[in-house]
Amino acid sequence: MTSLAAARLPESEQPLPVVRSVDDLRAQVAAWHRDGKTVALVPTMGALHDGHLALVRRARELADQVVASVFVNPTQFAPHEDFDRYPRDEAGDSRKLASAGCHLLYAPTVRAMYPEGFATAISVGGPAEGLCGTFRPQMFGGVALVVTKLFLQAQPDVAVFGEKDYQQLMVIRRFARDLDIPVRVEGLPTVREADGLAMSSRNAYLSADERARAPELNRALLDAASALAGGAEAATVLEAVRARITAAGFGSIDYVELRDADTLVPVTRAERPARLLAAAWMGKARLIDNVPVLPA
Amino acid sequence: MTSLAAARLPESEQPLPVVRSVDDLRAQVAAWHRDGKTVALVPTMGALHDGHLALVRRARELADQVVASVFVNPTQFAPHEDFDRYPRDEAGDSRKLASAGCHLLYAPTVRAMYPEGFATAISVGGPAEGLCGTFRPQMFGGVALVVTKLFLQAQPDVAVFGEKDYQQLMVIRRFARDLDIPVRVEGLPTVREADGLAMSSRNAYLSADERARAPELNRALLDAASALAGGAEAATVLEAVRARITAAGFGSIDYVELRDADTLVPVTRAERPARLLAAAWMGKARLIDNVPVLPA
Structure with missing residues (x-):
């Protein structure tokens, strides 16, 4: 050469x-x-x-x-x-x-x-x-x-x-x-690790154990989005997400909310395209994630 | 044709x-x-x-x-x-x-x-x-x-x-x-009537008598700017402007101030290019005016 x-x-x-x-x-x-x-x-x-x-x-x-x-x-x-x-x-x-x-x-x-x-x-x-x-x-x-x-x-x-x-x-x-x-x-659309965790520069703050627990946030949101798309009322579904991610080891939960997909006005039920959004702390990392809710 | x-x-x-x-x-x-x-x-x-x-x-x-x-x-x-x-x-x-x-x-x-x-x-x-x-x-x-x-x-x-x-x-x-x-x-630079009054859409609010008195604002500012350019202290000069325009029939005076010409920071003396600015009420019209102060 x-x-x-x-x-x-x-x-x-x-x-x-x-x-x-x-x-x-x-x-x-x-x-x-x-x-x-x-x-x-x-x-x-x-x-x-x-x-x-x-x-x-x-x-x-x-x-x-x-x-x-x-x-x-x-x-x-x-x-x-x-x-x-x-x-x-x-x-x-x-x-x-x-x-x-x-x-x-x-x-x-x-x-x-x-x-x-x-x-x-x-x-x-x-x-x-x-x-x-x-x-x-x-x-x-x-x-x-x-x-x-x-x-x-x-x-x-x-x-x-x-x-x-x-x-x-x-x-x-x-x-x-x-x-x-x-x-x-x-x-x-959000790019994710193989286990569903949303890629984020702040994931670097997670310990190995915290990293293993973190994908539960996305799993909980996806299951909740299915229920909401089927017509479930937000209050019950959001409460289940909170319980589930708390059980997975998340500490303080800043919010888990259902909002209109375009205006971000809070909604109690997904009657048109909505977005399910959450922010919660895993150790020293504040993780956020969100998924679409598309009513059938 | x-x-x-x-x-x-x-x-x-x-x-x-x-x-x-x-x-x-x-x-x-x-x-x-x-x-x-x-x-x-x-x-x-x-x-x-x-x-x-x-x-x-x-x-x-x-x-x-x-x-x-x-x-x-x-x-x-x-x-x-x-x-x-x-x-x-x-x-x-x-x-x-x-x-x-x-x-x-x-x-x-x-x-x-x-x-x-x-x-x-x-x-x-x-x-x-x-x-x-x-x-x-x-x-x-x-x-x-x-x-x-x-x-x-x-x-x-x-x-x-x-x-x-x-x-x-x-x-x-x-x-x-x-x-x-x-x-x-x-x-x-401000465009003025022949008698010095700054042109303003709000001059339409002036009665004939008020219109005749209004140019005193500009005259007072010009005289003050000369004194300030010569090195006079702002406090005395600004007080004289207030007295003079009050005598001319202006009601409430919002401000008469000397400021740096570029930053508009208040100054007590014109040591570099400054601006003398005023706002005062003549009848129902709030009139504003300002003039440069260029130290010799």
Whole structure:
């Protein structure tokens, strides 16, 4: 092999180009747009797993060029939450993104995102009310702020988010519509481990024993969704989910709720498409999961 | 004259095209951009006077095509304020805009701007604190929301606002920067009547006697700005302004303040470019005005 051949690595092994400034990001996206190419954005907080990579692969189906952002956003963490210990591994993330076919990594600094004198906040009601909005009151305002910024920095045609954060997806759709942000928002079904546990960067906080117990959350939700789709009343079914995951070793349960699939208004029975959502603590990890409820 | 010649009115007498939906607005702006033309937006609440028309003429200097929006935005009025009686005259506004060289009127309905389920709000600190932010706590959040929407609906290259609403201009610059909205924000010095009164749609609320007294606000500010530029201390100078406009017949004085020209932080002396700002009531009209203070 010549050294030239060695330099020509397959696309999946090329190092991923990275930009850190809005100007560099916009220059690249504008160049793609001038060439008539469409652009998708996959916003992440890094600590990438196969769920994120599925978003990148979906983005490649939806657009010609894919930008992934990696930014652990301080404004969506409360002071007592895990901002400082949230896992960070840019080199590893970059390799994974390249292997999934991503074309550009956007990894800005906190200072670039929130410069001196930053004074603007966004709040969302409606779908942001209740569920995680009750237990993490800081979160959706922070998500709305950083996603608005990422959308307006990158100006992609489409952005892809996972249904694992279903409430977040509905919140993003709502403020993107309300603010007339010209980006299409696409959701992708949750990617799961073989035993059903929803992939999450926070699964890294689980001990081996906790990891073995954690899939019971998804199993309980799936069984409950079947009962609800058959017309069962939510109150009884949700109580059974709580009992079952408590028996499996979950500690504090933040919520188990049935909501309308589009508006996230609470419902007592699934008379049209609904969503069953839960958040509960396993050891030091707050796990969330949700499943569709489609009445027959 | 033939009827054909009669149909070919000079540009200034052609009826102004109007769009009412975001889709129609975006289609026109996108067509201009495809043709390599730049686009300026002039957001207004209608009730147009020569100050607005100066914004349109400035917009023509800055861009190839000019869109003016006319929308009396309910979210920036408190319940007790003058949203219902705010003057509305679309036909008159349209004629004036055409005469100033505007190319398109965007006049959406309240329902189109704030559809069913609208749930998003924007808040701004920094330059929005104090001054009008104290006396009209609802206003700058409402301005930030509607201007963000107008910017993202129209996607112009540049937008033009009057310095008559100086605090508003600084607030718009701040949230546009903070949210990375890709629009350049330009300010234009206040347009005044021959006697110095700042042009304002609310001047229509003045009786003939009040109208005759109102210019004293500007005169007092100009004299004070000279003293401040010469190094005088703000406290004494501002007190003199209050006494003088009270003597001229102004009733309640909301504020007379000296602020840094860029950050709007309160200052006690003009050691670098500052701004002298005031709001006071003359009869039923709340009048605002401001002047630059440029230390020698």
